[in-house]
Amino acid sequence: MLPSEPLVTPDHPRLLIVDDHELVRLGLSSLIASQAAGHSQPGTLEASTLAEAIDLYARHQDTLALILLDLHLPDAHGLSGLRQLLTRFPEAPVAVLSGDADPALKRQALETGARAYLPKSGQLADVITYLRAQGLLGLPAASGPIPGLAEPESRASEAARMVQTRDGERVRLTHRQAEMLDWVLAGQPNREIAERAHLSEGTVKNHVSALLLMFGVRSRAQLISKLR
The missing domain is CATH 3.40.50.2300 (Response regulator)
Structure with missing residues (x-):
């Protein structure tokens, strides 16, 4: 469809x-x-x-x-x-x-x-x-890398977070993606994430799918294993 x-x-x-x-x-x-x-x-x-x-x-x-x-x-x-x-x-x-x-x-x-x-x-x-x-996206958010997996962000870097995997790969996430990642790593299902973030389950599913793609994995279990 x-x-x-x-x-x-x-x-x-x-x-x-x-x-x-x-x-x-x-x-x-x-x-x-x-x-x-x-x-x-x-x-x-x-x-x-x-x-x-x-x-x-x-x-x-x-x-x-x-x-x-x-x-x-x-x-x-x-x-x-x-x-x-x-x-x-x-x-x-x-x-x-x-x-x-x-x-x-x-x-x-x-x-x-x-x-x-x-x-x-x-x-x-x-x-x-x-x-x-190619002019198909806006300018990137201005923020510096933040090492580690889930460290708090400063006010100056609320727009993005740099996440490092166990094998040393560094992935830049938006503030919303970083929130989603924290909830996924805490083991929360899409329904609970949707309630906490005041989003639809479909929107949460889209966010989680984007995270899987960004980290080159095919499941939540693989994502957690790659980061912990």
Whole structure:
């Protein structure tokens, strides 16, 4: 099922996220929304197959600013999906989103016509940096890193927190994401978090999905294990 489509204006471009994993699509959409907090937020469309992506782009190409395309889909594998999409729409703005760090594959994707080759791992910092560079997100919050997992924030750094995993990876979270992480680490279910944060359970689920994606894990248990 596709999400409802927001009003489109020149200042409100849309993204098309193409990935066959619902968690990745949901997490990336939530992450983009959190990074655009306080600024014009780009609406997102989602597709789980290349056929869906081609259909959506055919119908919305005048308002789509970027396609984030996974290379491994049920109906396309490797660069075949990128080639099919660009054969049909040579001017389509496509950025490859891949879990494969092979330099040769990256070079071939760019030579085929991808505008960028972005890693689908960890906190997706390169994806956010690229979207911001394309003018699709607002400026980052100004704050310094805070070491450790859940130390209190100072007034000067309420907009963000830097969290460090057990293996030394550092992930920047917004203030709301940091709150959600604390509650998840305390073992609270979405229903209780929703009551405490005065949010719907659906909104909490979106936040938790974004956290899983940012830390490169697929479950709450894996997230807790990575941080404790």
